[in-house]
Amino acid sequence: MAGAAAPGGEGWSSRTAFVLAAIGSAVGLGNLVRFPAEAGANGGGAFVIFYIFCVLLIGLPILLAETLIGRHGKGSAIESMKKIALESRASSWWSVAAGIGMLGAFLILTYYSVLAGWIIHFIGVFVGDFASTLGSGNIAQGALQGSSLDEVQGILPALQANSNEMLAMHAIFMALTIAAVGRGVSNGIEKVAVWLMPIFFLLLIAITIYGAFTGSFGAALNFLFDFEPARLLDPSVQLSALGQALFSLSLGSALMITYGAYAARDINLAKTSAQIATADTSVAIIAGLAIFPITFAALAPASLTAILEGQEQVQGGLGLLFVNLPVAFQTMPAGSLIGLLFFIMVFFAALTSSVALLEASVSWAIGYFKKPRWLVTIVLGGLAFLIGAWASFSFNSQADFQPFDFMIFSGQPVFGIIDEFTAKILLPTSALLVAIFVGWIADRRLIDSENGLDGNLHRIWLFLVRWLCPLVISAILLTGLFPGLL
Ligand code: PHE
16 A cells, blocks of 8 residues: 555555645646736746746755655645654754645645636626527627626726625635545545546647737747746846745645655655656746736737836736636637636635645644544635635725734735735745755755665756755745845
8 A cells, every 4th residue: 555654544545646645736826827927027937947946956865855854754734744853863943944845835725726726707698608609509709798898807806896796606615625625535535636637738739829820929929938037147037036936836835745745665756756846847937828828818909018018017916817817718719618717726726735734734634633524624624715805805895904014024915914924934944944944954854865866966966955945945034035135
């Protein structure tokens, strides 16, 4: 049996299941919503290039470090770090790194589910629209034909103003997440990934190819890869790219440690890490290449030129996916079918990530409180629902409640504060501590026997984990948080 000694005697049923679940956790709203939004807000090219740098030189080595901690420790993230610390005669306080990550994952879940609730709402809109185009025998036309531009652009604001509906969708999504996690690792979490991820990939490829033929592919390529070198040195662009790389690979969130614990001994973790990072990064770039051409095609030529010449900002943020994209589907041939498939695809990706976000703390709480999985899952999922509900008021009654008027938090309501705090503070801090722990503190023989690397690759990995990761993460954290420092 694969991973029989993991927490609660659970484990993935095969290597493929582990890789799919890990990819499922990595690929999510981070790739499909956050990546294009951050790329838009940070000027495209420079952000994307720095992001790829972060994935290769920081994300990938830390991904291997985290999965190996889990696989050796065979417990929840905190337990696993404690165990290795003790075996290495180091302080068990190092497990704080996993604790910080676990808190990060839990807090991300709170607002993640609100966003995923919006996706459910849009699936509803497009199901209705597709049904009516089918009824009229006119599938080839664009989506939402009866609606004016204002109405299409108003779908999201109308949803945001409707607190009850937002809460209902958030509740549905959280309930689905709880249902999967409550069933356990191989019966629930793994099944969701094994079924949904292959469909996700098929949809992504189909939509990208379609977008490439019908949209402004060249303009999107320009936007994503062309950059002003000066922006590469901008600390706030760097911190955004680092935060995004960690968020997208589910690092610094205790999650890869948790999933690693369910992995069997004969799995080569270096290889699986490379597969996970490659899949996740490809999806982010491909998603950019699907979303930007489609939205650019719907823009007036003058504003597109202004964007590409850097004089105008792309609608960054959430508007890109929920406002611009529906407008684009309106003019796109077969827009309601493509729109429907698009939002279903995003929903699948979101669910395989939200189960991971919840599992990170559930696996710890089962052992700590010695309570059954179902109970723990319902309690933690319920708590995340409540905090998420509070965050959702940031879009209506509490939009002006911006309690922290400093640093990266200024001008942010609760929703934005949770996102900034997790992606730009908690995840980098946890990842930094993990790198120092694996690079300097943990027993070398133990690390070497787990990582599946030899020769030069091993030396390169060790160098990155010991030197580059800690130095770069601390530098980016400090300069990004305290812009006046340099
Ligand atoms: N990586 C996921 C995404 O990109 C989010 C996530 C973060 C999931 C941390 C698990 C742990 O959407």
